[in-house]
């Protein structure tokens with residue numbers, strides 16, 4: 186597509202954008218009386234206008250009904266998590282029995298690893314991508330220790346080739362085959378938080394299974410961002426947070442996926458709690474854990490309703506926009522940002538390098554850009570002009586034009602400001 190580096194062109198793209206009205210459904214922070222150019226939806230998504238109403242409703246029900254709210258609230262608390270299942274399943278490409286909203290991301294990662302990282306005999310290794318998010322790395326290390334293993338013996342990090350930032354699928358697949366019967370589990374961030382690379386989930390899952398290992402994904406940067414089909418791809422387990430692309434508020438309730446082929450497997454080890462117990466008999470308060478035969482069987486505790494109310498408000502907007510339309514816009518919006526960055530590079534002579542893959546299938550909306558010679562003050566100078574992006578060592582800014590609420594005009598405004606600053 187031939188692109189133009191003009192505001193008129195960007196405004197025309199916004200006019201043709203069927204999703205442009207969703208922008209007005211969100212609160213934007215302000216800088217000097219004007220909405221900021223917000224490109225950090227990959228870190229904390231914006232608040233939908235109607236979130237306050239949903240949360241207020243839960244508070245009102247509590248005030249009005251007390252304990253009766255468990256069954257008589259406008260959305261009964263007892264089963265509140267169930268209202269979120271269908272929408273969440275659409276976001277991650279799962280059957281509704283395979284998805285549950287519960288806890289927080291790292292908690293869910295641990296719960297799932299307890300079931301799906303089962304080192305035995307020679308098969309003890311866990312493979313993950315280069316420089317995973319630290320929380321995931323801590324989880325892998327502590328899971329190894331939980332099994333009495335030395336993390337340095339069993340944690341295997343998949344490094345890129347010399348001089349490259351991202352991983353090649355053929356290298357990942359080859360590494361999995363090479364580890365073979367020493368491999369217990371493969372667990373990747375589906376979209377790498379630093380580089381923005383979207384991994385080939387079907388290829389990695391198939392390779393892991395061929396090696397006799399389980400395969401799971403941390404969808405923190407993928408849920409609500411990239412197309413996912415966890416069920417069809419045969420992924421064993423996955424978890425995600427709701428506060429990044431899913432706009433459900435700081436520390437919001439998270440999600441988990443367990444493929445249906447595992448739901449009736451009573452030999453799977455798991456950490457149990459009363460909310461994972463058979464709903465028919467849960468309130469008999471008896472001993473003898475009888476897990477629900479769906480992803481809900483991994484639940485521990487009753488639903489955090491206030492946080493789930495915010496999640497429901499956010500998911501309603503995903504149902505209205507639809508992942509397919511969001512993805513279609515996302516591909517165009519990110520390609521436009523890429524084009525604008527090359528214009529900035531040409532105009533300033535600063536040798537910007539986009540480390541996120543150039544192919545749409547290998548990325549979501551985030552672009553990570555090396556700005557040679559820059560430091561953290563670049564982000565401060567951008568902030569002083571009302572632009573919010575984030576910074577990671579060494580010299581990398583990450584920015585995500587989010588299809589739900591960012592516009593093409595945001596992107597051109599960003600390009601002009603960055604040119605001036607550089």
Ligand SMILES: *Cc1c(COP(=O)(O)O)cnc(C)c1O
Pocket residue numbers: 289290291292318320321374378403405406426
């Ligand atoms: C954001 C993020 C986390 C954060 O974990 P919480 O448990 O939600 O605090 C963990 N892993 C990845 C890959 C992330 O991107």
